[in-house]
Amino acid sequence: MVVYDDCKLKFLELKAKRTYHFIVFKIEEKQKQVIMEKLGEPTGSYEAFTSSLPADECRYAVYDFDFVTDENCQKSRIIFIAWSPDTSKVRSKMIYASSNDRFKRELDDQVELQATDPTEMGLDVNLELALIFDYCSSIYTL
Numbered sequence: 001m002v003v004y005d006d007c008k009l010k011f012l013e014l015k016a017k018r019t020y021h022f023i024v025f026k027i028e029e030k031q032k033q034v035i036m037e038k039l040g041e042p043t044g045s046y047e048a049f050t051s052s053l054p055a056d057e058c059r060y061a062v063y064d065f066d067f068v069t070d071e072n073c074q075k076s077r078i079i080f081i082a083w084s085p086d087t088s089k090v091r092s093k094m095i096y097a098s099s100n101d102r103f104k105r106e107l108d109d110q111v112e113l114q115a116t117d118p119t120e121m122g123l124d125v126n127l128e129l130a131l132i133f134d135y136c137s138s139i140y141t142l
Contacts, residue, residue, distance in 0.1 A: 001099040002033040003106040010036055011107045014064055015078060018042055022049045025060040025103070027095055034060070034103055050118055056087040058096040060103055080104055081121060082114045 013019040022040035027033070037059065038052045046063075053059055061081040068074055082100050084093050104112065115121040 001027065001102060003103060004033060004035060007034055007036055008106060010039065011062060014062065015108070018064060020064070022052075022061060022063040024052050027099065029095060034099070050121065053083050056085055058085070058088050058092045059083045060096070062107065077111055080107070080112045082112065084114065084116055086116050
């Protein structure tokens with residue numbers, strides 16, 4: 001699976017400059033490539049992000065999640081989301097699942113969330129993931 005350089009560049013803009021709040025990626029099966037499908041405005045809401053994911057098709061997405069730690073520190077984590085709804089085609093699920101690790105490596109290391117329906121990627125789930133990742137990162141840097 002080929003990942004366009006433009007996908008990587010937009011991800012780096014999200015990560016370094018916070019130019020976007022989220023990016024949704026789509027696999028073009030015939031061309032065997034990953035392309036960008038949607039860029040989320042920097043001020044976009046979480047609802048705008050979740051509504052940009054199709055109800056019956058798989059996608060990859062990255063979301064810049066802002067949160068406050070237990071110590072009252074403002075932080076941000078990029079969450080990689082492998083969206084694979086139960087209603088999507090089996091072939092599509094297989095293609096996305098088999099390309100997941102390669103695509104993630106192309107972008108960089110982030111917190112990963114796999115979701116099959118919207119309740120599996122609520123804000124509370126993202127907060128829990130971000131806090132766990134933040135905690136684990138602090139342990140390994142000591």
